[in-house]
Amino acid sequence: MREIYNPNALWLHRQIYFIVALLLLLILLFSLTTESSGQESYPNRPITIVAPFPPGGVADLTARPVAAAMEKVLKNPVVVVNKTGAAGAVGMSFVANSKADGYNLLMALSSISIIPEADKLFDRKPAYTMDQLIPIALISADPTIFVVNADRPWKNVKEFVEDAKKRPGEISYSSSGVYGTLHMAMEMLSHSAGVSLKHVPYAGAGPALTAILGGHVDTLASGPAVVIPHIKAGKLRPLAGWGAKRVAALPDVPTFKELGYDIEFYIWAGLFAPRGTPAAVMQKVRESVKQAVNTSEFKSAMEKLETPIAYLDAPDFEKFWQKDAKMLADAIKRIGKIEIPEAK
Amino acid sequence: MAETLHNLYIGFSVALSPNVLLYAFVGCVIGTLVGVLPGVGPLAGISLLLPASFGLDATSAIVLLAGIYYGAMYGGSTTSILMRIPGEAASVMTCIDGYEMTRKGRAGPALAIAAVGSYVAGTVSVVALMLLAPPLASFALRFGPPEYFALLLLGLLALAYMSGGSILKSLATATLGLLLGMIGIDPMTGFFRFSYGLVELGDGIGVVPVAVGLFGLSEILLTAGQPTAPEIRKPRLRELLPSREEWRDSFWPIGRGTVLGFLIGIIPGSAHIISSFVSYAVERRLSKHPERFGQGAIEGVAGPESANNAATSGAFVPMLALGVPSGPIPAVMIAAMMVHGISPGPLLIAQQPQLFWGFIASMYVGNVVLLILNLPLVGIFVNVLKVPYPLLYPAILMFCVLGVYAVNGSVVDVGIMTVMGALGYVLRKFDFETAPVVLGLILAPMMEMSFRQSLSMSSGSYGIFINRPIALVMLTVGLALLLLSVAPWLMKTLDWRQRFGLASGQEKEGM
Numbered sequence: 063m064r065e066i067y068n069p070n071a072l073w074l075h076r077q078i079y080f081i082v083a084l085l086l087l088l089i090l091l092f093s094l095t096t097e098s099s100g101q102e103s104y105p106n107r108p109i110t111i112v113a114p115f116p117p118g119g120v121a122d123l124t125a126r127p128v129a130a131a132m133e134k135v136l137k138n139p140v141v142v143v144n145k146t147g148a149a150g151a152v153g154m155s156f157v158a159n160s161k162a163d164g165y166n167l168l169m170a171l172s173s174i175s176i177i178p179e180a181d182k183l184f185d186r187k188p189a190y191t192m193d194q195l196i197p198i199a200l201i202s203a204d205p206t207i208f209v210v211n212a213d214r215p216w217k218n219v220k221e222f223v224e225d226a227k228k229r230p231g232e233i234s235y236s237s238s239g240v241y242g243t244l245h246m247a248m249e250m251l252s253h254s255a256g257v258s259l260k261h262v263p264y265a266g267a268g269p270a271l272t273a274i275l276g277g278h279v280d281t282l283a284s285g286p287a288v289v290i291p292h293i294k295a296g297k298l299r300p301l302a303g304w305g306a307k308r309v310a311a312l313p314d315v316p317t318f319k320e321l322g323y324d325i326e327f328y329i330w331a332g333l334f335a336p337r338g339t340p341a342a343v344m345q346k347v348r349e350s351v352k353q354a355v356n357t358s359e360f361k362s363a364m365e366k367l368e369t370p371i372a373y374l375d376a377p378d379f380e381k382f383w384q385k386d387a388k389m390l391a392d393a394i395k396r397i398g399k400i401e402i403p404e405a406k
Numbered sequence: 407m408a409e410t411l412h413n414l415y416i417g418f419s420v421a422l423s424p425n426v427l428l429y430a431f432v433g434c435v436i437g438t439l440v441g442v443l444p445g446v447g448p449l450a451g452i453s454l455l456l457p458a459s460f461g462l463d464a465t466s467a468i469v470l471l472a473g474i475y476y477g478a479m480y481g482g483s484t485t486s487i488l489m490r491i492p493g494e495a496a497s498v499m500t501c502i503d504g505y506e507m508t509r510k511g512r513a514g515p516a517l518a519i520a521a522v523g524s525y526v527a528g529t530v531s532v533v534a535l536m537l538l539a540p541p542l543a544s545f546a547l548r549f550g551p552p553e554y555f556a557l558l559l560l561g562l563l564a565l566a567y568m569s570g571g572s573i574l575k576s577l578a579t580a581t582l583g584l585l586l587g588m589i590g591i592d593p594m595t596g597f598f599r600f601s602y603g604l605v606e607l608g609d610g611i612g613v614v615p616v617a618v619g620l621f622g623l624s625e626i627l628l629t630a631g632q633p634t635a636p637e638i639r640k641p642r643l644r645e646l647l648p649s650r651e652e653w654r655d656s657f658w659p660i661g662r663g664t665v666l667g668f669l670i671g672i673i674p675g676s677a678h679i680i681s682s683f684v685s686y687a688v689e690r691r692l693s694k695h696p697e698r699f700g701q702g703a704i705e706g707v708a709g710p711e712s713a714n715n716a717a718t719s720g721a722f723v724p725m726l727a728l729g730v731p732s733g734p735i736p737a738v739m740i741a742a743m744m745v746h747g748i749s750p751g752p753l754l755i756a757q758q759p760q761l762f763w764g765f766i767a768s769m770y771v772g773n774v775v776l777l778i779l780n781l782p783l784v785g786i787f788v789n790v791l792k793v794p795y796p797l798l799y800p801a802i803l804m805f806c807v808l809g810v811y812a813v814n815g816s817v818v819d820v821g822i823m824t825v826m827g828a829l830g831y832v833l834r835k836f837d838f839e840t841a842p843v844v845l846g847l848i849l850a851p852m853m854e855m856s857f858r859q860s861l862s863m864s865s866g867s868y869g870i871f872i873n874r875p876i877a878l879v880m881l882t883v884g885l886a887l888l889l890l891s892v893a894p895w896l897m898k899t900l901d902w903r904q905r906f907g908l909a910s911g912q913e914k915e916g917m
Contacts, residue, residue: 118741148608278550291751
């Protein structure tokens with residue numbers, strides 16, 4: 063008992079607390095001052111690439127090889143951070159509103175153009191606007207593939223469209239969510255072919271794939287990498303693709319353009335930076351990305367993912383993005399707000 | 407059978423190779439740590455280690471990530487039992503009876519039974535996975551939105567059996583949970599509901615901040631608010647092992663929990679979390695002394711813990727047999743496989759036998775490793791209780807905040823946890839059970855979505871629930887359960903004095 067109440071011990075404790083607090087304060091001050099002195103040369107801190115989707119998704123899987131390759135080129139750490147939520151809006155608005163110093167980059171998918179449009183539709187305060195971001199480079203652009211459940215009778219698009227015209231609103235398709243990329247693709251098809259289909263939204267591309275495999279919906283628009291194993295196993299049948307060219311892994315599958323439907327849709331992934339990033343920094347980032355996508359490690363990583371590289375530097379990417387955004391905006395306006403139909 | 411044994415031999419030769427064994431061990435250890443840390447669940451752990459796994463070969467990578475997943479189920483029970491703080495969402499039900507056992511000085515037995523139950527469930531379900539993966543997976547695929555809705559309805563009925571107090575109070579908290587589950591993007595139309603301008607609330611309120619706040623933070627607040635320290639008997643050395651009676655009582659709950667958890671786990675979707683809730687409800691319903699639940703019944707620990715481990719293995723069935731993700735964690739593992747150039751799909755088992763059988767064998771090994779890891783640790787963990795409260799609880803609070811923040815890197819989550827902590831404090835002061843809130847929060851968005859998807863599929867006709875056989879069967883079972891629970895009440899009001907007056911002494915005399 064005596065030791066606990068030793069007044070000398072208490073005084074010693076106070077001394078120790080004081081010294082520790084002083085040390086912490088010094089460390090804090092030191093770290094604050096070094097923050098602002100990062101002007102010499104870019105980069106001198108780790109660069110963060112924000113992937114606005116959960117790990118394992120397209121954005122994440124594309125961002126990681128890019129980060130690894132950029133790290134080697136810049137000889138500076140490049141890390142991928144997942145900031146998920148609201149179909150990507152959380153991560154995208156985070157980068158859009160962050161400091162434009164080139165240390166926070168965004169790996170976004172085509173949905174980047176969809177979210178502000180959807181916000182406009184619902185009269186919501188937008189999480190971010192497309193003006194807040196400037197494109198760095200396009201990394202990959204997978205054309206979507208139109209697959210049907212193998213038990214269904216349609217062998218080609220012609221049969222499918224004929225049947226759909228006979229039974230409007232009965233043939234179903236699943237999607238990763240309302241106003242999501244897969245929904246947009248099918249919406250463009252139904253508009254172009256003049257048919258009306260039944261949309262059953264799911265919470266993500268994974269559940270949408272499970273639904274068609276289980277026969278609960280008839281058709282699906284999907285990125286090629288996830289459906290190719292099922293096509294090979296005979297569970298799904300591909301009818302056409304949304305790309306300008308045929309998919310390398312599926313050489314017998316025609317494109318919608320070949321069949322006479324003027325639609326193109328890619329699930330693309332590209333790097334963005336907040337607007338206002340200094341030109342010198344942007345130049346360096348663009349250069350490093352250009353070198354990164356040409357490294358052999360990056361090429362083999364993308365090959366393993368069965369995702370073709372479709373690199374476009376900033377000016378070309380900007381044109382691509384504008385065109386894609388306009389097409390998506392038109393599609394969204396056409397869909398309008400989903401009206402809840404009257405119950406039978 | 408001979409072929410299976412041969413394949414298993416290949417599998418074990420892969421799994422016991424030093425490389426793979428090392429990664430299985432590392433995965434299990436990390437998984438246990440991740441499970442023990444409140445808030446950080448297996449998904450966060452796997453996401454953090456995903457990039458590290460890219461450099462490994464495919465089998466080691468999958469074994470590492472899977473080890474984290476089922477290891478977390480072992481570790482999650484530790485904080486639940488010792489401190490009433492759920493290590494992750496699936497351990498919420500273990501908090502209730504587990505902590506009561508700790509207060510009676512039976513923390514050691516609770517931890518031991520949880521570890522053994524997890525081991526039995528893990529091993530048995532791996533056997534089922536090994537033998538039955540392809541046919542089970544095809545069966546699981548037939549679960550579409552109507553079947554999913556029927557399953558969740560059964561889960562909702564489980565609410566009624568979750569607490570012994572006033573039914574009205576548990577229904578009230580369940581409704582609160584259901585209402586909280588409505589926050590977020592409406593998946594069918596894209597409207598943001600109740601998000602009040604916060605983009606982070608677009609996906610709704612996360613289960614993890616709510617569970618940690620309602621259980622963990624409220625417990626800390628309650629303990630801090632008491633004039634004297636709560637009555638916790640510090641266990642002695644020989645009280646660390648379960649008594650023979652406790653082994654006997656846990657036998658059937660472990661068995662039932664395994665089967666139930668496995669079946670719920672194979673269904674694609676995020677239903678795994680409800681496996682522990684349903685198991686608790688089943689145990690309570692089947693017990694001869696339901697009033698013991700909530701006071702430290704070992705069945706309330708054995709059942710849920712076995713269920714959530716079995717559900718983990720069940721989740722691998724669709725992933726390996728068909729290549730479809732049955733939840734966010736299998737989705738990450740599929741991505742890990744794709745990065746290594748392996749396309750998961752129906753042909754995976756045939757084309758990559760080393761991966762599949764090596765994985766199966768490593769799960770056997772992993773479960774043994776975890777059992778060996780967890781049992782001796784029981785003694786160490788129990789000593790945590792000896793740390794004085796003024797040091798222990800602030801440290802726990804810090805871990806809770808760190809854990810919840812680490813899941814999404816979002817301060818909004820921490821804010822939600824704080825609000826739910828305050829709410830949990832108020833609820834428990836008024837004697838409301840908090841577990842139904844968590845279940846309602848999980849069930850509401852899934853039920854709404856499957857209901858509306860079903861109606862979408864049927865173009866508005868309600869007949870879809872009756873026309874499909876699986877959904878019809880499950881709905882009938884649910885109806886039967888409902889009637890069964892109402893039956894005693896019905897019988898009480900009829901004059902059955904003669905037959906039942908002797909058997910149930912508490913029955914009051916007829917009308």
